Each structure stands twice: as structure tokens, then as C-alpha cells.
Amino acid sequence: MTVVTSSAAPIDLTTNPRRHRKDVAARWVFRVGAWTTFLVTILILLTLVVDAWDFVSKLLDEPGGLARLTDIGWFPRRGLYDIGTLVIGTLLVTGIAMLVAVPLGLGVAVYLAEYAPRRVRRVVKPAVELLAGIPSVVLGYFAIATINPQFVTRVFSSADKAFTLMAAGIAVGILTIPIIATVAEDALRAVPMALREASFGLGAHRLQSTFQIVFPAAISGIVAAVILGISRAVGETMVVAIAAGAVGGGLRSWDPLHPGQTMTAAMAALGFGSDQVAGDNLAFQSLYFIGLLLFFMTFVLNVVSDLLVRRVREEY
Amino acid sequence: MALSTPATIGGGTAADITRALTKRTIDVKSKVVEFLLLGSLALTLLVLLILMIDLIQRSWSVWTDRPWSFLTGTLNSQNAAAGGIGQAIRGTILLSIIVVLVAFPLGVACAVYLEEYAGRSRFARITRINVRNLAGVPSIVYGILGLAIFVKAMGGLTGGSSVISGGLALSALVLPIIVITASEALRAVPRSIREGALGVGATEWETVRSHVLPAAAPGILTGTMLSLARAAGEAAPILLVGAATGLLRTGQQSILEQLQGGFTALPVVIFSYARQPSDDFRALTAAASLVLLVVVLLMNGIAIWLRNRYEQKW
Numbered sequence: 001m002t003v004v005t006s007s008a009a010p011i012d013l014t015t016n017p018r019r020h021r022k023d024v025a026a027r028w029v030f031r032v033g034a035w036t037t038f039l040v041t042i043l044i045l046l047t048l049v050v051d052a053w054d055f056v057s058k059l060l061d062e063p064g065g066l067a068r069l070t071d072i073g074w075f076p077r078r079g080l081y082d083i084g085t086l087v088i089g090t091l092l093v094t095g096i097a098m099l100v101a102v103p104l105g106l107g108v109a110v111y112l113a114e115y116a117p118r119r120v121r122r123v124v125k126p127a128v129e130l131l132a133g134i135p136s137v138v139l140g141y142f143a144i145a146t147i148n149p150q151f152v153t154r155v156f157s158s159a160d161k162a163f164t165l166m167a168a169g170i171a172v173g174i175l176t177i178p179i180i181a182t183v184a185e186d187a188l189r190a191v192p193m194a195l196r197e198a199s200f201g202l203g204a205h206r207l208q209s210t211f212q213i214v215f216p217a218a219i220s221g222i223v224a225a226v227i228l229g230i231s232r233a234v235g236e237t238m239v240v241a242i243a244a245g246a247v248g249g250g251l252r253s254w255d256p257l258h259p260g261q262t263m264t265a266a267m268a269a270l271g272f273g274s275d276q277v278a279g280d281n282l283a284f285q286s287l288y289f290i291g292l293l294l295f296f297m298t299f300v301l302n303v304v305s306d307l308l309v310r311r312v313r314e315e316y
Numbered sequence: 317m318a319l320s321t322p323a324t325i326g327g328g329t330a331a332d333i334t335r336a337l338t339k340r341t342i343d344v345k346s347k348v349v350e351f352l353l354l355g356s357l358a359l360t361l362l363v364l365l366i367l368m369i370d371l372i373q374r375s376w377s378v379w380t381d382r383p384w385s386f387l388t389g390t391l392n393s394q395n396a397a398a399g400g401i402g403q404a405i406r407g408t409i410l411l412s413i414i415v416v417l418v419a420f421p422l423g424v425a426c427a428v429y430l431e432e433y434a435g436r437s438r439f440a441r442i443t444r445i446n447v448r449n450l451a452g453v454p455s456i457v458y459g460i461l462g463l464a465i466f467v468k469a470m471g472g473l474t475g476g477s478s479v480i481s482g483g484l485a486l487s488a489l490v491l492p493i494i495v496i497t498a499s500e501a502l503r504a505v506p507r508s509i510r511e512g513a514l515g516v517g518a519t520e521w522e523t524v525r526s527h528v529l530p531a532a533a534p535g536i537l538t539g540t541m542l543s544l545a546r547a548a549g550e551a552a553p554i555l556l557v558g559a560a561t562g563l564l565r566t567g568q569q570s571i572l573e574q575l576q577g578g579f580t581a582l583p584v585v586i587f588s589y590a591r592q593p594s595d596d597f598r599a600l601t602a603a604a605s606l607v608l609l610v611v612v613l614l615m616n617g618i619a620i621w622l623r624n625r626y627e628q629k630w
Contacts, residue, residue, distance in 0.1 A: 033425025044453065
């Protein structure tokens with residue numbers, strides 16, 4: 001075998017410098033875009049941590065100190081910052097929302113993934129996704145204008161006529177149905193067809209295959225969907241700010257048929273001044289403290305949900 | 317031990333088994349469950365329908381009496397008969413423009429970097445985790461970000477509680493949505509398209525600009541549309557930033573003054589009207605809600621339609 005040696009002048013393979021410069025510049029522009037996402041995270045964390053710490057340290061200097069965070073009653077104007085009252089409100093609204101959204105969301109998901117004919121699915125899936133687009137202020141208004149007078153006060157005669165945590169919870173539930181439905185449906189559809197075929201082949205009918213084979217196989221994705229729904233419900237602000245009455249005076253009341261306050265609604269009230277809290281005083285700064293708490297609650301929920309979704313993907 | 321022959325399994329004869337396998341039985345349990353599942357779907361869609369009908373009914377008087385003065389009038393929290401949403405519509409449009417100008421380029425740039433440049437590097441992995449977490453942060457936390465950074469720390473530049481601050485807060489809110497949807501769109505572009513461009517000597521930038529981005533454009537547009545709809549419907553962040561809920565000064569102002577001045581937006585007006593105790597405001601709230609709902613659902617609808625239309629082109 002002969003080695004071919006070229007006697008011609010070596011070809012210049014370096015890129016045209018102008019094109020090369022453009023290429024390098026473009027890479028930097030894209031990189032800056034990626035860094036911006038970190039900038040947002042850092043700014044959020046910095047704001048929350050610095051101002052929440054400021055709040056706590058100022059609270060320590062005042063009479064009562066940290067006990068004011070645990071003494072019963074949420075009255076920021078009077079210097080009472082009972083986090084417990086807000087957490088109970090948040091738990092109540094989230095719990096009611098899940099009672100509405102989990103059965104309906106999972107029902108929709110199972111129907112769309114396992115039962116619906118192709119044509120029905122093609123029409124209905126976008127409609128469910130459309131539901132996710134309803135602005136939360138609109139649902140908040142729907143909650144006080146319709147859900148509370150037409151539904152809650154009719155079913156529960158002792159319910160407050162204007163504002164109830166129940167109505168707010170139902171509206172938040174409606175908001176979370178599409179989230180739970182789409183994530184759970186993805187999980188169900190990720191279950192390989194072979195599992196269904198094997199089940200049908202052994203003589204199981206659709207009900208048995210769905211609930212004894214497909215559902216358990218997709219369980220981590222379904223749990224992830226529910227956790228994601230909880231996270232959304234905990235962070236939902238406007239529905240509660242409008243429909244729950246924004247009264248935090250309660251004595252850690254577990255009664256959903258009366259007005260109440262959640263973490264997000266309390267932040268909203270502090271933030272846009274309907275609590276008559278002016279400017280930069282201590283009461284206003286409690287906003288950052290609740291914000292930090294809320295951030296970590298949703299952060300943990302999101303991380304757990306994310307890990308569960310990944311587990312489904314890796315298994316199949 | 318006697319071997320059972322196929323003819324006598326389970327005490328039945330072959331004929332019995334054949335009959336058991338071929339006879340039509342109605343499985344009641346199955347039917348009930350299917351009915352329940354269908355019911356949950358119907359109930360979910362019914363909610364959307366009831367919401368629409370309810371809003372139309374409540375706002376009917378506004379649409380028949382004074383549709384034009386309502387759509388163009390100014391904010392008024394004292395007199396329901398004079399209140400309008402002209403300023404709010406303008407504010408929402410301005411906010412959307414800022415979101416498109418800020419979040420769209422940054423989000424797409426981040427997605428391009430993640431999918432085309434960083435690939436499977438550790439930086440890319442951490443960025444993806446970060447973006448996913450940002451997407452789950454409650455919207456009111458972005459309001460705190462807007463209040464502390466854009467209104468207070470950068471007040472000289474943004475003019476405090478201004479459209480710019482509100483727009484930047486909303487941009488931060490939708491940035492992760494744009495990154496996630498754009499990443500998905502880029503990932504769907506087949507390798508061969510990139511290899512084709514690189515093979516004939518294009519630089520990475522040329523490949524991205526002339527091949528990858530055009531191919532991913534429908535998906536990226538879908539994501540942008542969805543995030544715009546989200547931004548248009550959000551109230552919590554801009555309320556914290558300080559959108560006006562009462563009277564809003566109007567008059568001749570330069571563009572910069574307008575951008576740095578007070579502002580309001582549709583969801584903010586709905587929130588403000590919804591809390592008015594008098595019944596007169598009920599119709600106004602419903603009318604404003606209907607306008608917002610129709611706009612947002614249209615944007616979502618277009619986005620979903622675009623996505624389904626251009627899905628799996630390859």
C-alpha cells in the first residue's frame with residue numbers, strides 16, 4: 001500500500017475571523033441568558049433571607065421577642081405575628097382544594113389515559129389544558145360571587161354569608177385540577193403498552209388492568225402530580241385574598257366555614273396595604289419572613305415531586 | 317393423583333367453559349367506574365362552562381348599557397357607573413410588551429445555551445434544576461422580588477412602583493416557563509439538521525440561527541404565548557410592586573414618564589372591584605373578569621392549537 005503524499009499547499013482550515021468572532025459573541029450572549037436564571041434565584045433568596053433575618057432580629061429587640069411569633073392571633077398592626085394562625089389557614093385551604101382536585105384530577109387523568117377514544121382525547125385534552133389558563137383573580141371573584149352564596153351556604157347552613165375558607169379552597173381546587181390531571185396523565189401514559197397487553201392477555205378487563213396494573217406502575221408519577229398540586233395550592237394567592245375575607249384575627253380556628261387568613265393572603269394584605277400597614281415598619285417586614293417560609297415549603301414540595309417524576313422516567 | 321383432563325377443569329365441561337368465555341355479561345363494576353371517570357371529566361369541563369355563563373349573565377347590563385365607555389373609561393373605585401377599564405387594558409398591554417422584550421430573549425438564550433452549547437455538562441444540569449425550581453416558586457414571591465429589587469433597590473432607574481418594575485417582576489415570573497418550553501422545542505429538532513449545517517462548514521452560531529431556531533420556532537412561540545397569557549392573568553406580583561387600585565392620574569406625559577409612572581392592569585382592577593362592598597361593582601367585576609378570561613383563554617387556545625398543529629413534524 002502506498003502512502004499518498006500531497007505536494008499541494010496545505011489547505012487553510014481556520015475559520016474566517018469575522019465568522020469566528022460572531023460565533024464567540026453568540027455563545028456569550030446565550031451564556032448570559034443562562035446566568036440570568038441564577039441571578040433571579042440569588043436575588044429572590046437574598047431578598048428573603050436578608051429581610052426575614054432583619055425582621056427576626058428586630059423582633060428580638062422588642063418586648064415579647066420571639067414569643068410574638070407564637071402568641072395566638074395574627075394582628076401585624078398590633079405586633080402579633082402568629083404564624084400558626086396563617087399555617088392553619090393554609091392547611092385548611094390546601095386540604096379542601098385537594099379534596100376537590102385529587103379525585104377530579106386523577107379521574108380525568110385515568111379517563112384520558114386509559115378509557116377515552118383517540119378522537120375524544122384529541123378534543124378534551126386541550127379543553128382541560130385551557131382550564132389551567134383561568135386567571136386566579138377571576139376564580140377568586142367566582143368564589144365570592146357564586147361558589148359561596150350558591151353552594152357553600154346552601155350545603156352548610158352555618159357558613160358565613162360573605163367569605164369562607166371553604167369557598168376559597170374549592171376555587172383553589174378548581175385551579176389545581178388541570179395540573180394534577182396533566183402530570184398524572186403523563187405518568188399513566190408512560191407505562192409501557194406491554195404491561196397492559198400482558199394484563200389483558202391474562203383475561204383481566206379494563207378496570208382490573210387500570211387499577212391493579214397501570215395505576216400501581218405509575219404511582220410515583222401520580223404521587224408527584226398530587227404533591228405538585230399541593231405546592232400550587234399552598235402558593236395560590238389571589239383566590240384566597242379575594243374570597244377568604246382576609247381576617248386573621250381568629251384564634252387558630254380550624255373552622256372552614258368562616259373567614260380566615262392564609263400565608264399568601266396575609267402577605268398580599270401586607271404588601272398592598274389593605275392591612276393599613278404603612279411603609280417600612282416591623283409589621284411590613286413580617287412579609288419577608290412569611291415569604292421565606294412559603295418559599296421553603298413550596299421548594300421542598302417541588303423537589304420531592306420532581307424526584308418522583310424522574311423515577312418514573314428512569315424505570316421505563 | 318388423577319390428572320384432570322381439559323374437559324373437566326374446575327368441574328366444568330368444555331361446553332361450559334366455551335359458554336362462559338363467549339356469553340356477553342355486563343360488568344357492572346366496570347361500567348360504574350367508567351361512568352365515574354367520565355363524570356369527573358364532565359364536571360371539570362362543566363366548571364369552565366358555568367364560569368363563562370355566570371360571568372356573561374352578571375356583566376350583561378354593562379355590555380348592553382355602555383360597552384364602549386366601560387372598555388375605554390378610567391379607573392374609578394368610588395362610582396361604579398363611571399368606572400372603566402381603559403387604563404387597565406393599556407397597562408396590561410404595556411406589561412406584556414415589557415415581558416416580551418425582556419423574558420423572551422433571555423429565556424430563549426438560556427434554552428439555546430442549555431440545549432446547543434452546554435449539553436450534558438454539570439453547569440447545564442444545575443441550571444436545569446434551578447429553572448425547574450424557579451418555575452415552582454409561588455407568584456407572590458416574585459412580587460417580593462419586584463418590591464425589594466425593582467421598586468426599592470433600583471427605584472432611581474425604574475421610577476419605583478412603575479410599569480417597568482411590574483413588567484420586570486412578571487418577566488422574572490415567566491422566564492422559567494419560556495426556558496422550559498423553548499428547551500423542549502429545541503430538543504425536538506433532530507440531530508441530523510444540526511449535522512447537516514455543521515457538515516457544510518457552518519459555525520455553531522450559524523447552525524443555531526439558520527437551522528435550529530427556525531425549526532424550533534413553532535414550539536418556542538407556543539411557550540411564549542403560554543407565558544404571556546400567564547403574565548396577563550397574574551395579579552399578585554404587580555399588586556406587591558404597587559399597581560394602582562384607586563384613581564390613576566392621566567394626562568399628557570412623555571413615554572418615559574408613562575413607563576416610570578403609576579400603572580394598573582386588568583387583574584389588579586378585578587381584584588380592586590371584587591372587594592368593593594356595593595352591589596353596583598358586581599357587574600363591573602364580572603365584565604372585567606370576562607374580558608380578561610376571554611383574552612387569556614384565547615391566547616392559551618392559540619398556543620395549544622399551534623402546538624398540536626406543529627407537533628411531530630419530523
